[in-house]
Amino acid sequence: MRILKIVFLCIACTIFLSASTSNKNIKDVAETQKKVLKEFDIDYKFLTSPYYKAVKNNIKESKKKEFARTIENGYRHIPVLQKIIKDSGIPESFLYLAMIESGFSNSVVSRVKAVGIWQFMAPTAKLYGLRVDEYADERKDPIAATIAATKYLQNLKDEFGKWYLAMMAYNCGGTRLKSAIKKAGSDNLHILLDNKKGYLPKETRDFIVKILTVANIAADNSFKNSSDSNLISDAKVVELAKIDVPGGTTLMEVGDSIGVSLKRMKEYNSHLKFVYTPPTDKQYYLYIPKNKENMFNDNFEASQNRKFEIYTIKKDDTLLAIAQKTGVSHKIIKEYNNLTSDKLKPNENIVIPTEQNINYLAEYIVKSGDSLNEISEKFDVALKDLKDANSLISSNSSIGAKLATAK
Numbered sequence: 001m002r003i004l005k006i007v008f009l010c011i012a013c014t015i016f017l018s019a020s021t022s023n024k025n026i027k028d029v030a031e032t033q034k035k036v037l038k039e040f041d042i043d044y045k046f047l048t049s050p051y052y053k054a055v056k057n058n059i060k061e062s063k064k065k066e067f068a069r070t071i072e073n074g075y076r077h078i079p080v081l082q083k084i085i086k087d088s089g090i091p092e093s094f095l096y097l098a099m100i101e102s103g104f105s106n107s108v109v110s111r112v113k114a115v116g117i118w119q120f121m122a123p124t125a126k127l128y129g130l131r132v133d134e135y136a137d138e139r140k141d142p143i144a145a146t147i148a149a150t151k152y153l154q155n156l157k158d159e160f161g162k163w164y165l166a167m168m169a170y171n172c173g174g175t176r177l178k179s180a181i182k183k184a185g186s187d188n189l190h191i192l193l194d195n196k197k198g199y200l201p202k203e204t205r206d207f208i209v210k211i212l213t214v215a216n217i218a219a220d221n222s223f224k225n226s227s228d229s230n231l232i233s234d235a236k237v238v239e240l241a242k243i244d245v246p247g248g249t250t251l252m253e254v255g256d257s258i259g260v261s262l263k264r265m266k267e268y269n270s271h272l273k274f275v276y277t278p279p280t281d282k283q284y285y286l287y288i289p290k291n292k293e294n295m296f297n298d299n300f301e302a303s304q305n306r307k308f309e310i311y312t313i314k315k316d317d318t319l320l321a322i323a324q325k326t327g328v329s330h331k332i333i334k335e336y337n338n339l340t341s342d343k344l345k346p347n348e349n350i351v352i353p354t355e356q357n358i359n360y361l362a363e364y365i366v367k368s369g370d371s372l373n374e375i376s377e378k379f380d381v382a383l384k385d386l387k388d389a390n391s392l393i394s395s396n397s398s399i400g401a402k403l404a405t406a407k
Contacts, residue, residue, distance in 0.1 A: 032216060032219045032220050033047060033216060034047070035219060036093060036212060036215045036216050036219055037212075039091040039092075039093050039163070039215075040091060040093070040162075040163045040164045040167065040212075040215075041162040041163045041164055041165075042164050042189055043188075043189075045190075046189055046190060049190040051189075051190055051193045051209070052212075054209050055209055055212045055213050055216065058209065058210075058213040059213060059216055059217060059220075063213065063217065064217055067214055067217045067218070070099060070103050070104065071099075071104075073103065073104065073105070074099070074103060074104020074105065075104075075237075076237055077104050077106070077117060077142050078095070078104065079237050080142055080143060080146070080237065081095055081098060081104075081117070081142065081146050082095055084143070084146045084147055084150060085146065085150060088147075088150035088151075088154065089154075090150050090153050090154055090157070090163075091163055093211075093215040093218070093219075094150075094153060094167075096211050096214045096215050096218065097118075097153075097167060097170065097211055098117050098118055098146075098149070099214055100207060100210045100211050100214065101117070101118060101119040102116065102117045102118070102119055104117060105117070106140050106142060106270055107140075107270075115137060115139040115140060116137075116139035116140045116141075116142075116145050117142055117145060117146070118139070118145050118146065118148070118149040120139045120145060120148070120149075122139075124152065125138070125139050125145075125148065128148035128149075128151055128152050129144075129148060130144060130145060130148050131271075133278075134273070134349070135272070135273055135274065135277075135278035135279070135280070136271050136272055136273060136278055136284075137271055137273060138271045139271075140270045140271045141270070141271035143240075143242075143287075144271070152170070153166050153167075153170060154166075156169045156170060156174065159174065160174075160177065160187070161187075162187070164189055164208070165177065165187060167207075167208065167211065168192070168200065168204055168207075168208065171203065171204045171207045172200060172201055172203070172204040176200075176201070176204075177200075180192055180199040180200045181199075183197075183199055184197070184199045189208070193205050193208065238268075238289050238290075239289070239290040239291075240268060240287040240288065240289060240290060241287070241288055241289070241290045241292075241293040242285050242286075242287055243285065243286055243287075243288055243293070243296060244283045244284070244285055244286075245277055245283065245284065245285075245286055245300075245302065246277070246282070246283060246302045246303075247277055247278050247279050247280060247281035247282055247283065247284055248276055248277060248278075248279035248307075248308055248353075249276060249277045249284075249286075249302065249303075250275055250276045250336075251265035251266060251269065251272070251275045251276065251286070252265075252275065253300070253303070254286060254288065254296070254300060257295070257296055257299040257300040257301075258288060258289075258292040258295045258296050258299065258300075259292075259295070260288065260289065260292065262275065265286075265288075268286075268287040268288065268289075269286050269287055273338060274336055274337060274338045274351070275335060275336060275338065276336060276351075276353075279308035279351060307353075308351050308352065308353055309326070309351070309352045310349050310350075310351060310352075311326065311349065311350050311351075311352050312347060312348070312349055313344045313345060313346050313347065313348050313349070313350060314346060315346045317344055317346070318330075318342065318344070319333055319334060319339075319342050319344065322350075322352075326352045328352055328353060330342075332353060333350065333352060336350075336351055336352075336353050337350045337351055
C-alpha cells in the first residue's frame with residue numbers, strides 16, 4: 001500500500017510539474033507576441049484577430065528550420081546590420097524586414113529591379129544618398145544601404161505615425177498606403193489587412209504576416225536557447241575599415257598593398273561594378289579589413305599616371321580589334337569592364353585604362369607545331385577574333401609569322 005502511495009505521489013508531481021512548465025511556456029509565448037506587437041506599434045487586440053492566426057500557424061517547426069537556414073546563409077551581414085539598426089533607434093526587429101526582402105542576400109535583384117539586402121529601387125536609393133550609376137551601385141553596399149534604409153523607415157514613421165505603417169509603406173510605397181488608408185477610412189492594421197476588401201496588395205498583406213512570424217521566432221525562448229541563435233550573437237565577421245583612394249584605383253593595387261586577394265577585395269566591395277573605383281571621381285571609398293588599415297597606410301602608393309578613356313563599342317567590334325586600336329590588351333579591357341565573355345554590345349561604353357607605365361600589347365611569333373587553336377587558348381583570345389585581327393582565312397599560319405595577340 002505504501003508503495004502505491006509513493007507511485008501515485010510521483011505521478012501527481014510529474015503532472016503538476018508538466019502543467020507548470022506548460023503554463024510557463026504559454027505565458028512566455030504570449031509575452032513574446034506582445035513584445036513584438038508593441039515594437040511595431042500594433043495594438044494587443046490584434047492577437048485575437050483572424051489575421052494573427054496566420055502568424056501563429058506559421059510558427060511551426062518547418063518555419064523555424066527555414067528561419068535558421070536563412071540566418072546561416074546571411075550570418076556575415078547580420079552583426080553589421082544589427083549594430084546600424086540599433087544605433088539608428090528604429091525597432092531592432094526591422095532586421096527581419098531585410099530578411100523577408102532578400103534573405104540577407106546582397107546579390108538579389110527583384111523582377112522590378114530592386115537590388116541588394118534592402119531591395120531598394122534606384123530612385124529611392126538615390127533619394128537617400130546611395131550612388132547608382134555606371135560605375136557603382138551602393139544598394140549592394142550592406143553598410144551604406146542599411147544606413148539609408150533606417151533613414152527611410154524613420155521618415156516613413158514620421159509621415160504615418162506608426163511603425164507597422166512604415167513597414168507597409170516600405171513594401172508598397174507611401175502613395176499606395178495613403179490610398180488604402182483613405183479607402184478603408186482607418187489605419188487600423190486588422191482593417192487594412194482585410195482580404196475581401198483588398199485595400200492593400202496581397203504582397204504587402206503577406207509581407208506583414210511574414211515579418212511578424214520571423215520576429216516571433218527570433219524572440220521566442222526556444223530559439224534563443226538553441227545553438228542556431230549563436231549564428232546571430234557569435235557570428236565571426238571580418239570588421240571592415242572605410243578608406244579613400246583616388247578615382248580609378250584598382251582593387252588589385254589595394255589588395256597587393258595589404259596582402260588580400262582580388263576575390264576577397266571584390267567581396268568587401270560588392271558595390272563596385274568593375275575592379276576599380278569610379279575613374280571620374282577625384283576620390284572614392286573602399287572597404288578593407290580593419291586589421292589591415294595600418295598596413296594600407298604604410299604600403300599603398302597612388303599611381304600618378306592613371307588615365308582612363310571611354311570607348312563606345314561599334315558594330316562588328318571585337319575585344320582584340322579594340323585592343324589594337326587603343327594599345328591596351330583585350331584581357332585588361334575585359335578585366336577592367338568585368339566582362340564575362342568576348343561578346344560586345346554596339347553603342348555601349350567601356351573603359352580603357354591608359355596607364356603610361358604599362359605596355360599591354362604583344363606579338364607572338366608562330367613556331368613549328370603551333371596551331372591557331374592552341375595560340376587562341378594560350379592568350380585567351382577567341383579564335384575568330386584572332387583570325388580577324390590578323391586577316392587570316394584558315395586556321396593555319398606560317399612558321400615565323402608575327403601574330404597580334406595580347407599579354
